[in-house]
Amino acid sequence: MYAYDEIDRAIVHERVDEFRDQVRRRLNGELTEDEFKPLRLMNGVYLQLHAYMFRVAIPYGTLSSEQLRKLAHVARTYDRGYGHFTTRQNIQFNWIALADLPDALAELAEVGIHAMQTSGNCTRNVTADQWAGVAPGEIEDPRVWAEILRQHTALHPEFSFLPRKFKFAITASDHDRAAIKIHDIGLKLVRNDAGETGFEVLVGGGLGRSPFIGRTIKSFVKGHDILSYIEAILRVYNQYGRRDNIYKARIKILVHELGIEKFAAEVEQAWSEIADGPLTLDDEMIEDIRSRFIYPAYEKLPAEPDELRAAAGDARFEAWRGNSVAPHRQDGYAIVTLSLKPAGGPPGDATAEQMDAVADLADKYSFGEIRVGHEQNLVLPHVAKRDLPALWAALDKLGLATPNVGLVSDIIACPGLDYCSLANARSIPIAQELSRRFANPETAALIGRLHINISGCINACGHHHVGHIGILGVEKNGEEFYQITIGGRADEGAELGVLIGPAVPYGEVADVIEDIVEAYLSLRQRPDELFVDAVKRLGVEPFKERVYATR
Amino acid sequence: MTSPLQQKIKITGPSVVTANRTTDGVVIYRTATNGWSTDLADAAIVREAEPARALLAAATADDVGAVGAYIAPVEIGADGAVAPGNLREKIRRDGVTIALPVRA
Ligand code: HEM
Ligand code: SF4
Numbered sequence: 170m171y172a173y174d175e176i177d178r179a180i181v182h183e184r185v186d187e188f189r190d191q192v193r194r195r196l197n198g199e200l201t202e203d204e205f206k207p208l209r210l211m212n213g214v215y216l217q218l219h220a221y222m223f224r225v226a227i228p229y230g231t232l233s234s235e236q237l238r239k240l241a242h243v244a245r246t247y248d249r250g251y252g253h254f255t256t257r258q259n260i261q262f263n264w265i266a267l268a269d270l271p272d273a274l275a276e277l278a279e280v281g282i283h284a285m286q287t288s289g290n291c292t293r294n295v296t297a298d299q300w301a302g303v304a305p306g307e308i309e310d311p312r313v314w315a316e317i318l319r320q321h322t323a324l325h326p327e328f329s330f331l332p333r334k335f336k337f338a339i340t341a342s343d344h345d346r347a348a349i350k351i352h353d354i355g356l357k358l359v360r361n362d363a364g365e366t367g368f369e370v371l372v373g374g375g376l377g378r379s380p381f382i383g384r385t386i387k388s389f390v391k392g393h394d395i396l397s398y399i400e401a402i403l404r405v406y407n408q409y410g411r412r413d414n415i416y417k418a419r420i421k422i423l424v425h426e427l428g429i430e431k432f433a434a435e436v437e438q439a440w441s442e443i444a445d446g447p448l449t450l451d452d453e454m455i456e457d458i459r460s461r462f463i464y465p466a467y468e469k470l471p472a473e474p475d476e477l478r479a480a481a482g483d484a485r486f487e488a489w490r491g492n493s494v495a496p497h498r499q500d501g502y503a504i505v506t507l508s509l510k511p512a513g514g515p516p517g518d519a520t521a522e523q524m525d526a527v528a529d530l531a532d533k534y535s536f537g538e539i540r541v542g543h544e545q546n547l548v549l550p551h552v553a554k555r556d557l558p559a560l561w562a563a564l565d566k567l568g569l570a571t572p573n574v575g576l577v578s579d580i581i582a583c584p585g586l587d588y589c590s591l592a593n594a595r596s597i598p599i600a601q602e603l604s605r606r607f608a609n610p611e612t613a614a615l616i617g618r619l620h621i622n623i624s625g626c627i628n629a630c631g632h633h634h635v636g637h638i639g640i641l642g643v644e645k646n647g648e649e650f651y652q653i654t655i656g657g658r659a660d661e662g663a664e665l666g667v668l669i670g671p672a673v674p675y676g677e678v679a680d681v682i683e684d685i686v687e688a689y690l691s692l693r694q695r696p697d698e699l700f701v702d703a704v705k706r707l708g709v710e711p712f713k714e715r716v717y718a719t720r
Numbered sequence: 721m722t723s724p725l726q727q728k729i730k731i732t733g734p735s736v737v738t739a740n741r742t743t744d745g746v747v748i749y750r751t752a753t754n755g756w757s758t759d760l761a762d763a764a765i766v767r768e769a770e771p772a773r774a775l776l777a778a779a780t781a782d783d784v785g786a787v788g789a790y791i792a793p794v795e796i797g798a799d800g801a802v803a804p805g806n807l808r809e810k811i812r813r814d815g816v817t818i819a820l821p822v823r824a
Contacts, residue, residue: 196743198784216787218812220745251821266744518821586808587816597818647806 189271213284229297229315230258234528241524292322299542311341332410333418350663373424376629397448401440465536470501474555492572507547508571512608517545578604585625592625594642594649635659656704688715736763739786
């Protein structure tokens with residue numbers, strides 16, 4: 170957990186007062202919508218199809234139980250009793266009235282949560298590996314650096330009017346759970362031969378209309394230099410980024426047009442002017458931030474407690490443990506993922522009751538801490554293994570123990586045409602139908618790791634390009650159609666999926682996906698050859714044939 | 721942004737003007753009596769570009785009450801009932817097509 174200081178708290182409260190005044194002036198007509206829109210966007214307030222949508226940041230995906238309870242309270246008091254966790258470690262409320270927003274923000278401010286920089290052409294919420302600080306083998310906790318970045322970029326005038334939005338993601342593990350290669354800047358903590366800690370810096374990743382996988386711009390930047398180096402990247406972007414064309418404004422287009430070598434040379438030039446200047450971090454600053462992350466006082470516990478052995482006879486418990494429980498850096502503890510993907514449910518939604526209950530379980534079993542991952546699931550990061558059976562029983566009652574993490578029914582989906590004013594087609598009902606078809610845990614386990622991602626339009630909020638199977642909603646003559654890609658991935662081996670053929674109508678999507686999965690099951694070399702690996706080996710042809718031969 | 725009034729207006733069939741209510745974003749329709757209604761049945765129907773432009777102009781002038789007014793297609797049944805002209809408008813009128821994840 171991170172403890173905010175007085176300055177952070179003051180900024181957040183001032184911002185609420187300012188927004189309260191802006192809302193008042195909008196409602197009495199002193200501000201026109203054109204004047205108000207940029208102001209509301211700066212506070213995370215969008216207008217969707219049926220209502221305002223309110224997006225709240227969860228920096229680096231870390232929440233305290235107190236904060237989660239407050240989110241539940243906001244959902245219950247000002248919205249319709251639920252919230253939607255997004256692929257960028259935010260939570261969205263879909264039904265909030267304008268007049269209620271200042272009160273909701275004020276309540277959130279009490280627990281240090283805000284909605285700044287969740288929209289607009291600024292540096293957005295810095296996202297991180299949801300297992301940060303607890304994953305075995307991690308170089309160090311990347312959230313310390315995410316927080317340094319957050320403090321540096323928050324309300325920074327030079328980063329508030331960029332050509333376009335700007336997203337950072339950070340990890341410190343070899344296995345990338347933060348999708349750093351599809352962010353404007355991806356940061357990977359590494360150690361060089363001299364034993365120093367620094368970053369591999371990637372730039373120019375992003376999805377949307379023109380998808381690109383990020384490229385390494387520098388393989389090692391010392392930790393002390395990271396702010397000046399990032400500042401150099403942003404200066405080059407600020408100078409050359411296209412402000413004339415919204416579709417060409419992201420840094421990925423600039424990197425692509427200049428080429429990574431030329432872009433890197435520009436950055437080196439800009440960096441030479443500011444390196445070793447005031448942006449250089451000293452150890453004291455870094456330690457100050459680090460010291461404000463509070464880590465649990467772990468006990469010395471057995472790796473194989475009696476409680477686990479006793480529960481091993483329960484097949485449902487074992488299925489869940491095998492799927493949703495991961496090794497922790499501390500012996501005797503585990504990382505537990507809470508699936509927000511029940512069969513037939515909207516991916517990533519949690520009710521106020523579930524949020525309250527998870528907050529209570531976090532207090533009881535996870536030192537009061539919860540994480541949010543980009544897969545739209547929650548995580549309890551510090552669970553003693555002896556408590557796993559009791560935790561499972563409680564989660565099962567809440568509908569939060571579906572043993573499908575990383576499997577075919579753990580679908581990432583954007584709100585699509587049910588909520589979003591930019592959508593071409595619906596995403597949620599497609600996800601619901603697929604999760605029902607693959608609801609049998611044994612079938613899902615047999616299929617193995619398989620990520621399905623769904624977006625309702627080319628903006629790609631559901632990361633469809635990097636789904637092992639990607640589903641993109643398009644519109645044809647007023648009807649909902651879906652393009653299917655396969656072979657994408659969002660991890661350290663990130664790749665864009667390949668289109669398998671013409672778009673299929675709404676009613677056929679689930680059948681097509683079943684065909685693709687069946688083709689995979691009959692074509693894989695071994696049970697542990699993953700779907701993406703089979704696609705890599707075989708190409709799209711056999712899958713294409715299977716899908717279109719009979720259509 | 722170009723004002724909707726400067727845009728080319730092309731309508732191919734019966735249409736209404738719709739927007740979101742400023743206070744809470746609820747979907748509203750412009751009525752023939754210079755007001756707004758949450759019920760599509762109350763909407764003023766236009767069939768040609770000029771009346772559509774005039775209706776949109778009046779709607780847009782109410783910046784305090786409504787946000788983002790635009791022209792949307794409708795279908796008129798044999799009995800005269802007005803229905804949304806596409807899926808997006810249908811979802812705007814009827815709400816999400818899924819069960820909300822709240823326990824009753
Ligand atoms: C009112 C709802 C939303 C609107 C208006 C919206 C709008 C957009 C737009 C316009 C883009 C493309 C930006 C670009 O390429 O420059 C985008 C990208 C993105 N959005 Fe959303 N979005 C919404 C909801 C969501 C939700 C619910 C999620 C998470 C589930 C999300 C996560 C993302 C992500 C991860 C990208 C990705 C790609 C990138 O940055 O290249 N958004 N969004
Ligand atoms: S991908 Fe399109 S439909 Fe889905 S939330 Fe983003 S903007 Fe809306």
